[in-house]
Amino acid sequence: MSKINKRIIEEKAFKIVMHTVCAAVVLIFLIMLATIVIKGLPGLNLKMLTHQPLRGSYAEGGGGILNAILGSVYLALGATFLAGLIGIPVALFINVYLKKNSRFATLIRFSFDVLWGIPSIVYGAFGFIIMIFFHMRSSLLAGIITIAFLELPIMTRAADSILKMVPLELKEISLSLGATRFETAFRIIFKQAFPGILTAILIGLGRGIGDAAAVMFTAGYTDSLPTSLFRPVATLPLAIFYQLGTPFPEVQQRGYTSALVLMLVILFISIFSRILTKRFQQNVLR
Amino acid sequence: MLTKRTIKDILAKHAMFFLACAVSLLVIFIFGGLFFKSSTILKNKPLAELLFSVDWHPSRGNFGFAPFIMGTIWVTVVAIFLAVPASLLTAIFLAEYAHKKIRGVIKPVLDLLAGISPVIFGVFGILVIVPFVGNGLKPFCEKFLGFIPFFRSDNFTGYSVLSAGIVLAIMIFPTMAQVAEEVVNSVPQETRESSLALGATKWETIKYVVVKKAGAGIIAAIILGLSRAFGETIAVLMVVGNVIKVPHSLFDAAYTLPALIANNYGEMMSIPLYDSALLLAALILLAVTVFFNIGAWFILLRIEKSYV
Numbered sequence: 001m002s003k004i005n006k007r008i009i010e011e012k013a014f015k016i017v018m019h020t021v022c023a024a025v026v027l028i029f030l031i032m033l034a035t036i037v038i039k040g041l042p043g044l045n046l047k048m049l050t051h052q053p054l055r056g057s058y059a060e061g062g063g064g065i066l067n068a069i070l071g072s073v074y075l076a077l078g079a080t081f082l083a084g085l086i087g088i089p090v091a092l093f094i095n096v097y098l099k100k101n102s103r104f105a106t107l108i109r110f111s112f113d114v115l116w117g118i119p120s121i122v123y124g125a126f127g128f129i130i131m132i133f134f135h136m137r138s139s140l141l142a143g144i145i146t147i148a149f150l151e152l153p154i155m156t157r158a159a160d161s162i163l164k165m166v167p168l169e170l171k172e173i174s175l176s177l178g179a180t181r182f183e184t185a186f187r188i189i190f191k192q193a194f195p196g197i198l199t200a201i202l203i204g205l206g207r208g209i210g211d212a213a214a215v216m217f218t219a220g221y222t223d224s225l226p227t228s229l230f231r232p233v234a235t236l237p238l239a240i241f242y243q244l245g246t247p248f249p250e251v252q253q254r255g256y257t258s259a260l261v262l263m264l265v266i267l268f269i270s271i272f273s274r275i276l277t278k279r280f281q282q283n284v285l286r
Numbered sequence: 287m288l289t290k291r292t293i294k295d296i297l298a299k300h301a302m303f304f305l306a307c308a309v310s311l312l313v314i315f316i317f318g319g320l321f322f323k324s325s326t327i328l329k330n331k332p333l334a335e336l337l338f339s340v341d342w343h344p345s346r347g348n349f350g351f352a353p354f355i356m357g358t359i360w361v362t363v364v365a366i367f368l369a370v371p372a373s374l375l376t377a378i379f380l381a382e383y384a385h386k387k388i389r390g391v392i393k394p395v396l397d398l399l400a401g402i403s404p405v406i407f408g409v410f411g412i413l414v415i416v417p418f419v420g421n422g423l424k425p426f427c428e429k430f431l432g433f434i435p436f437f438r439s440d441n442f443t444g445y446s447v448l449s450a451g452i453v454l455a456i457m458i459f460p461t462m463a464q465v466a467e468e469v470v471n472s473v474p475q476e477t478r479e480s481s482l483a484l485g486a487t488k489w490e491t492i493k494y495v496v497v498k499k500a501g502a503g504i505i506a507a508i509i510l511g512l513s514r515a516f517g518e519t520i521a522v523l524m525v526v527g528n529v530i531k532v533p534h535s536l537f538d539a540a541y542t543l544p545a546l547i548a549n550n551y552g553e554m555m556s557i558p559l560y561d562s563a564l565l566l567a568a569l570i571l572l573a574v575t576v577f578f579n580i581g582a583w584f585i586l587l588r589i590e591k592s593y594v
Contacts (some may be wrong), residue, residue: 002545011489011517018379021372022392028456029395032402032410039413086305093302104306110583111310117579118572119512119517121544124570129319149317152309180295210403213519213544238406241520245295245412259409263402270401274394 029083032280033263040260043253049261053223053254062250065258071226071233072262074140075210075219079147080155084201085207087152091159091200096171109160115153123150124214141229143219147208155204162196162280163189186282202273206266212237236262316572324566336566342530349563351570356532357447357540361522364451364536365515369459370508377466377507381493405581408524409563411453416525419452420444424512424537431442439537445527448536453525454515462511465586469503470496472589508584513578517571543567 047064054062090108097107127146136142166189174184175220190197220232221242236258243255327336331349339350376396380389420443425480431437473496481491497504527539528549547564554561 006421007487007490011487014489015383016374018375018383021375022379022388025372025376025399025459025549026391026395029399031414032406035410035413036406039409086309089302090306090309093299093306097299098574106308108306111313114313114576114579115309116574117513117582118316119519119544119575120314121517121519122320122568122572122575124315125547125565126319129323149312156309182295183291183297185298206401210401211403212403212405213548216548233422237403237520240405240409241524244412244524256409259406263406266401266403266406267398270398271339272399273355 015052017043018099028245036256036259036263039256039259040263043257044260048254049101064278065236065254067223068234068236068239068258069261071077071140071219072209072236074142074226075147075215075233075235076128076205077194078140079151079208080205082144082148083151083155086148087156088197088201089157091163091197092154092185092189094160095163095166096189097181099271100168112156113152113161116157119213120150120211121213124217127214128217137230138218138220138232139228140219140226140233143215143233143235144229146214147211150211150214151204151208152194153264158200158203159197160191161195162200165196166193176278193258193280195276199273199276199280202269202276206269206273209269210237210262210266212241236265291553291561293416297398307592313576317569317576320565320569320572324562325567327562327566330559334496336563340532344557344560344563347559349466349559351543351567352492353530353532354541354546354567355524355570358516358542358544360447360540361450361454361526361542362512364447364513365454365458366508367511368451369462369511369515372455372506373459373462373511374466374504376463377470378492378497380463380467381470382488382496396460396463399456404457404521405517405524407453407521411449411525412522415449415452416444419446419449419537423448429535436535437537437567439535441529441537441539443527444538445525445539446537447526447540450522450526450540450542451536453521454518457518457521458511458514462507466500466504466512469500469507469586469589473499475586502585503589506582506589509578509582509585513575516578517575519548523548543571553588573583574578 002172037067049064050066051064052067053064091215094105094108123146123176127142130136130145131138171184172190174188175181179188215235215238219235219238221234222232223234223240226233237257238263242254243251243258246252327349336349336351337355338352339348340352341348341350342353376392380392384392424439424446426445427437477495477499478491481495482488486494487519522542523545526542526545528541528545529539530541531538533540544567547567550560550564554564
């Protein structure tokens with residue numbers, strides 16, 4: 001009898017531990033949100049969002065973070081566009097042109113999985129080498145290219161897993177009606193999986209906009225607004241990092257507010273992409 | 287019969303084939319580029335000196351990576367030690383026990399947590415974890431566990447290996463939990479049923495049957511988390527203290543390889559061999575993470591094949 005009791009008690013104990021761990025995870029997440037909101041909110045006002053930092057008066061901390069907001073938007077949109085231009089066709093290629101379980105498809109998936117695991121700082125270093133090779137200086141363009149490399153595996157993997165769920169019959173029906181594989185891929189499969197592909201693109205965008213290590217070398221940093229592809233730009237993650245590193249409370253406040261803005265943008269992207277995924281799952285033909 | 291449509295099809299096929307090949311070769315390009323750039327220092331210094339010397343004075347031409355390598359290993363091990371039990375329990379809970387409603391809360395939280403920018407984790411680390419470690423854990427541990435050198439340190443602040451480990455643990459937790467949950471889910475239902483039918487409790491079934499079956503995949507999940515932790519830059523840089531010394535305690539400040547690259551790229555062009563040394567650091571990071579990821583990939587591939 002006591003043996004059985006012990007077994008049941010062990011199970012109960014572990015159940016309690018598991019509940020505690022899950023509660024702790026949710027709690028940590030909420031504490032994180034609360035911390036950033038509490039610290040960032042006092043500095044959040046229209047001036048902060050619509051002005052660049054006042055030049056020459058770093059210690060006084062006047063002005064806002066428009067330079068970083070605009071820089072991040074340009075950089076992330078450019079990189080996402082570039083990565084999507086390469087990644088989405090490759091994902092379609094694997095799923096429409098290649099046979100299921102073909103060696104080449106496995107090889108491509110393998111490369112993307114390996115690329116996915118490479119730390120962003122290494123992409124930054126690689127981007128830096130390319131820059132030196134072409135005698136470029138740190139600029140918006142170099143940042144876009146580097147972040148595109150970073151986003152490419154994330155986006156392609158996500159798009160691939162969505163396209164895998166599109167039923168094979170759809171492809172077969174389209175081909176048997178006389179459509180070419182190109183038409184099947186871009187008119188039929190792409191349309192069917194569109195919300196899912198948009199999710200993949202948004203996941204890439206979210207990662208791209210939040211990354212700091214890769215843009216440090218390549219995009220540089222500046223207090224002025226982005227004007228050209230060939231000049232350095234500020235980005236929100238680096239704005240947070242540099243401004244928190246200063247000893248001036250007013251400048252640090254700008255950093256906290258930047259953190260709040262960045263977090264809201266990323267949460268918005270994540271939640272929006274979750275909604276799209278749900279919609280995709282409803283649309284899938286079964 | 288080459289109509290316009292078939293020409294388009296063939297052109298698109300070749301274009302996409304080319305793109306796919308180019309992307310597949312990207313890893314090799316990155317390796318090649320970093321190796322080419324770091325070959326300068328590899329030619330000038332013996333590899334053993336680079337890896338095992340603790341003397342880091344670029345201006346005097348001494349490039350010993352040991353403090354950074356040890357710092358990275360310490361931080362990664364602490365993070366794994368904290369994150370593995372938590373993420374495995376979460377994965378098992380989500381796959382085996384959790385009510386649909388609880389899953390509906392935890393899974394989105396994991397997704398959102400995985401998407402949050404490393405910088406935000408860094409800010410959270412500075413505001414919450416560092417004070418918690420510096421004012422709470424450190425005095426407590428020194429008072430009660432101070433006789434163990436592991437818990438003793440002359441570092442006054444909370445910027446330490448432990449803070450970085452905690453922040454990293456929170457960062458890698460979602461990835462590990464998600465992969466592990468998928469693996470546990472992929473264990474066939476019949477396996478569970480036969481164990482339950484033999485009179486095992488649900489927990490015994492999980493402990494002796496499910497975890498055993500999912501073992502390889504769980505290891506893959508851990509490897510993926512490990513490689514994430516190994517290469518994380520900004521979040522660690524913000525809380526680890528950045529002191530060039532081999533750490534000996536949880537509360538010592540440390541310096542990691544990614545942080546070394548991020549902190550010094552500005553001045554690296556002015557000192558000879560410095561740029562080459564920093565790119566060697568990137569090469570080491572690349573080699574380690576690629577090695578881990580390939581290992582995890584083969585394990586996961588075998589699992590996928592065995593259940594399909």
